[in-house]
Amino acid sequence: MNIDHIHFYVEDAKAWRDWFVSHLGFQAVADYAFPLKGSFHTCTEVVKSGPVYFLLSSPILPISPVAEFLCRHPPGVADIAFGVEDVEATIALAEGHGAKVLQTIEQYQQGNLYIKWGKIAAWGSLTHTLIERATDDFTVSPTVKSSATSATTFTAIDHIVLNVAAGDLERAVAWYESVLDFQPQQTFKIKTDRSALYSQVMVSRNGCVQLPINEPASANSQIQEFLDVNHGPGIQHIALQTGNIINAIAQFRAAGLSLLSVPKSYYSHLQQRKGLPLSAQETRAIAQLEILVDWNQQSNLGNMHVPLLLQIFTQPIFGQPTFFFELIERRSQAQGFGEGNFRTLFEAIEREQIKRGSMKD
Numbered sequence: 001m002n003i004d005h006i007h008f009y010v011e012d013a014k015a016w017r018d019w020f021v022s023h024l025g026f027q028a029v030a031d032y033a034f035p036l037k038g039s040f041h042t043c044t045e046v047v048k049s050g051p052v053y054f055l056l057s058s059p060i061l062p063i064s065p066v067a068e069f070l071c072r073h074p075p076g077v078a079d080i081a082f083g084v085e086d087v088e089a090t091i092a093l094a095e096g097h098g099a100k101v102l103q104t105i106e107q108y109q110q111g112n113l114y115i116k117w118g119k120i121a122a123w124g125s126l127t128h129t130l131i132e133r134a135t136d137d138f139t140v141s142p143t144v145k146s147s148a149t150s151a152t153t154f155t156a157i158d159h160i161v162l163n164v165a166a167g168d169l170e171r172a173v174a175w176y177e178s179v180l181d182f183q184p185q186q187t188f189k190i191k192t193d194r195s196a197l198y199s200q201v202m203v204s205r206n207g208c209v210q211l212p213i214n215e216p217a218s219a220n221s222q223i224q225e226f227l228d229v230n231h232g233p234g235i236q237h238i239a240l241q242t243g244n245i246i247n248a249i250a251q252f253r254a255a256g257l258s259l260l261s262v263p264k265s266y267y268s269h270l271q272q273r274k275g276l277p278l279s280a281q282e283t284r285a286i287a288q289l290e291i292l293v294d295w296n297q298q299s300n301l302g303n304m305h306v307p308l309l310l311q312i313f314t315q316p317i318f319g320q321p322t323f324f325f326e327l328i329e330r331r332s333q334a335q336g337f338g339e340g341n342f343r344t345l346f347e348a349i350e351r352e353q354i355k356r357g358s359m360k361d
Contacts, residue, residue, distance in 0.1 A: 001180075001204040003157045004131045005034070005053040006238065007079035009066045010318075013058040017045035019317075020056075023257045024240075024325075025049060025153070034081075034108075034115065034131070042066055050153040052240060069125065076323045077235035079119070079127045080160060082180075082209065087132035090180075091118045094130075097178040102127060120179075123164060123172055124233035128180070158239035158328050159201075159210035163226050165233060169198055169215035172233075176202045182211065195221040222321075230322050237313070237324045245310045245329035246282065249289045252327075258315040260352070262290040277306035286310065307332045321352070 010016045020026040026047040032055075041061040047054050057078075059067035069078055084090045087105055095101055103119035114134035122128050164172045176182040181204070188199040196217035203210050214236065216223035226236055242248045253259065267287040270276065276283065277295055286293060295308045308331040314324045 001085075001206055002083045002208045003160070004081040004083040004129070004133075005055055006077055006157070006160075007055040007057065007081065007129075008076065009069045009073075009078040010056055010058050010075040011070065013043045013045040013056040016056045016058075017047055020047045020054065023255050024252065025255075026052075026054070029053075034117075049240075050155055052154045052157055073125060073231055073234065074229065074320045074322050075318045076230065077160075077238070078125065079129055080122075080235070081117075081129035081131055084130050084132055087116045087118060087130050090130050091120065093181065094120050094179045099179045103129075123162060123175065126162070126234060154240045154242055156241040158241040158326075158330075159212060160238050161212045161214060161236045163214045163223050163230075163233055163236045165227055166216050166224070168233070169200060169213060172213050172215075173200050173202060176211065176213075181205050182209075185210075186212075188212075189217070191217070197221050197223050225321055229320050235323060237326050239311075239326035239328050241328050241330065243329065245291060245312065245327060246285050246289065248327060249291060249312055250285075253289065259290065260313045260315060262292065266292075275306070277308050305332050307335065315352075 008016070017028050021028055026049045029046040029048050032046040032053065041059065041064040042057050043060055044055055044057045047056065057064075057066045059070070061067070066078075091101060091105065100121040101118065102121055103117075105116055105118040107114070107116045109115075112134075115131055117129055117131040119127055119129045162172070173184060177184070182202040183205065185201040185203045186199075187201070188197075190197050190199070197214050198217050199212050199214045201210060201212045214223050216227070218224070223236075227233065249259070264287075267283075270287075270293060271283065275295070276293075278286070278293065285291075290312065292311045293308065294311075295306050310329040310331070311326060313326050316322055316324045
């Protein structure tokens, strides 16, 4: 299993196409190797960066499924499409464990491209399109030049985070375990003086898809705020992997991308930690760009080979405290999510909640 593409439902697909091009260096794509239906009532644009594909749909007519979605939720992720080896077997397994099939299996062929796909209902309003491809050759044509940030392309979708209501974490974990054969991995319990959350990381059997699931553990948790504003569960953020986060963030900041701020005290504490596996130049750069760092202090491999996570988070991109992006670089095959960074993110979002007035200082 892998992530084939992510489908966003937005109010203006063309405007958001241009946003991804100008702010994150994506390319707009003319042709995408997946048949898109309903063009008379829905406008769909496609953007890509490396192997990462996003579909952006907005309503033309009120009968568009996007219009229905936007009546119930703010803009955000409506569908996560998974590439699977055998779509019939995957949908049979899902249906056998109680998943609702929204679209029975269809097939499409054009030239050497042959795909079969179906769609199931997932958690809340989220759906999963399941796609079996006979070829991985995505033939695409750029239609809009990407910005100067196109020098930075993303190498993968690192993980996707789902927020569910309090008390639903165990049920959501069981659903992904039984319906899509995901396996539980890391567990997080993050608690500050103000709020808390629980998180369980789910991973596909082949390890290619990572899906952390969060639930609020306090009434004023940022997860609860998301659920309130989103009018139910949904995708909180997507982590995009890059090979050089320092260069990428320098370019994205210059392009106007809004990112969460990190207090200067974080970097003074960072330099006091034992075995910081960064040069003095890199340490200055990450402090200036406000990038978070986490590593395995128990590693005996020497500073050049210490598994290291570098992470940063955007502000919510749709104007409401719902969906945002994480940008991540993994060095020396770093695994996991960095519990120290997770807590720092949690505290950074709390500061934004205080600014919005949804949490008292």
